[in-house]
Amino acid sequence: MDAGRKKKNKILAGLSKDDAALLLPLLTPVDLPVRKLLEARGRRIEQVYFLDCGLASIVASGGTNHSIEVGIVGSEGMTGLSVLMAADRSPHETFMQAAGTGWRIAAGDLRAAMDRSANLRDRLLQYGHTLIVQMGFTALSNGRYKLEERLARWLLMAQDRSDGDDIALTHEFLAVMLGTRRPGITTALNELEKIEIIESRRGVVTVRDRAALEETANGSYGGAEAEYVRLFGAA
DSSP, X not given: OOTTSOOOOHHHHTOOHHHHHHHXXXXXXXXXXXXXXXEOTTSBOOEEEEEEEEEEEEEEESSTTOEEEEEEEXXXXXXXXXXXXXXXXXXXXXXXXXXXXXXXXXXXXXXXXXXXXXXXXXHHHHHHHHHHHHHHHHHHXXXXXXXXXXXXXXXHHHHHTSSSSEEEOXXXXXXXXXXXXXXXXXXXXXXXXHTTSEEEETTEEEESOHHHHHHHHTTSSSHHXXXXXXXXXXX
């Protein structure tokens, strides 16, 4: 991979000249295949990742068959929320759900760069704030919305972080993401396909009518996205 390639990650692309000169030389380009573990629960975070493309899932687990996605990260953001918050590990696991590419930086190097630049520190903490807001709306969605509405929200969020209308995923992943069983995911996908909002085939969902998908989400989508746009502009 070419270390001099253009940064598609929105945080990196929006750095000031001084912050770019400070941070970019510390980055290493990386491939991020499906299922790559970026953070192990309860283990020290050694590396932080800025995604250019692909989709990373932050998953909370209470034991066997008690896991659910609490946050997602794409080219709008970065992993390492705990590092930004002056901690060295997370109780959650972060892994790649859709393959992509990105940039890796040692957690210690990132902390040192944040110490050297108050502007960089504030910018990264603003992203951390938007991720926490996203997690809050995920909790609201999981607690108060129907499965079909939650699925619509998740597909919208995934499309926001994709290059087009096709979203690479499996029913197995979606079941974990939404905290339900695979048959329920299959039924919900079939319902959306019947009314021609999406097209579902093995390993891929294609969004055919985004406006209708937003209507199906029934207000569960949009709050976290508005906060990101307020701070970073349209993703």
